Amino acid sequence: MTTLKEIEAQCRNCKKCRLCEGRTNSVPGAGSAKAQIMFIGEGPGKDEDLKGEPFVGAAGKFLNELLASINLEREDVYIANVVKCRPPGNRDPFPEEIEACWPYLESQIEAIQPELIVTLGRHSMERFLPGLKISQAHGKAKRYKGIDGGKQVYYPMYHPAVALYNGSYRGVLTEDMQRVPKLLKKIKDENLNKQP
Ligand code: URA
Ligand code: SF4
DSSP, X not given: OOOHHHHHHHHHHOOXXXXXXXXXXXXXXXXXXXXXXXXXXXXXXXXXXXXXXXXXXXXXXXHHHHHHTTTOOGGGSEEEXXXXXXXXXXXXXXXXXXXXXXXXXXXXXXXXXXXXXXXXSHHHHHHHSTTOOHHHHTTOOEEEEOTTSSEEEEEEEOOTTHHHHOTHHHHHHHHHHHTHHHHHHHHHHHHHHHOO
């Protein structure tokens, strides 16, 4: 199995899609290799591209606050994106770019084996849980097929950036985040019960 560090190095040198052309840095992901929770956004923005780190701009500041509200720091979790290089002008990534980059995210999930995957925003959710509406699906955990064909628990949340444009989402995101610790405990208890 490829280690997280190896995956990060591969992303930094990757030229598998045209998003490599406009990037300053690719943004493989950051956090703990032993994380129980992975947060998965859509793709790097301007600040992330400049620093090579995920969620370091305004949306990232709010994500840090959300994590702090449940006593977590960024170092406790793993934060990644569906595409690792910034789409020009922050446009949505094209399907072929998402396809080209997907194996990196799969390898990251395989290396970390998280108990819980929190998708941030509807594009990230759509990749794992196709066909759902975020207005209905946010804040509800769903067991669905994982990358290894087994079951994986997903928890869709709105993208933290929406709270920057529309303050009323701040409360929704905060409430949804508040449910994460109990959810994680429940998943771990269930997994323990499944062991022989
Ligand atoms: N938005 C994302 O989806 N990912 C980042 O890393 C930053 C902003
Ligand atoms: Fe490679 Fe992904 Fe960057 Fe495309 S977005 S160049 S596939 S790392």
